[in-house]
Amino acid sequence: METYQSGDALGALGDATRRAIIACLAERPRAVGELADELPVSRPAVSQHLKVLKEAGLVTERAAGTRRIYRLNPAGVAALRDQLETFWNRALAGYEDVVEQPEEETP
């Protein structure tokens, strides 16, 4: 499986600009320049963010002439989603009964 994530995907999503890029790519694949046009940062900045996102396994890149078309990596996105899902479930499992409970500590 190439569901790997070299860098940590959550760390990558910690940056607001990268989240904006992901949001843009969620609509449709885009070239680097297109992304830069829609964002308040320069093209090289976008390029650098795309590198991080690619290392995190969240996007893939494809050459088309002189342009590089970036798109979401469904596998990477799904992997992160599943990982979070598992975590949420386990985390909330231990608390779901506590949601209503006011207190009952072990002093």
Add this chain to the structure above:
Amino acid sequence: METYQSGDALGALGDATRRAIIACLAERPRAVGELADELPVSRPAVSQHLKVLKEAGLVTERAAGTRRIYRLNPAGVAALRDQLETFWNRALAGYEDVVEQPEEETP
């Protein structure tokens, strides 16, 4: 509803130490000192991270004597989970047909 998130929860999870804190709290509620014992940072650092996490709606805090017991906030966690879920679904929806396709490039 108090499912609000003043700060952005994803930004809060961007930091590795805060993720470690969340992971600790997923096991069971803890006091600040307990968390600091299990982490490679000082107690004030933990305290500062807890402030961020609380503002993000991910944890809640309760006084118990001189101690402050922190726990996950199921509502906040669930809110973030649902928000991501929606996003993933929409994002992957536009790509789902591409998942299988290896290539069909213009060489």
Add this chain to the structure above:
DNA sequence: ACGAACGGTAAGCCTAGGCTTACGGATGAG
């Protein structure tokens, strides 16, 4: 009342990393 434990906050240091400009390589058009 006094002291100890617990933890929030202020002040300050210091690195990570996000942004820009400048440059160079690759590709396609004429």
Add this chain to the structure above:
DNA sequence: CTCATCCGTAAGCCTAGGCTTACCGTTCGT
């Protein structure tokens, strides 16, 4: 061949923010 477009990378600047130490308020035990 030459030029224009598109993009990745290097160099460097600069702020955000994570960490520490120091201090103070609060709470409980004796």
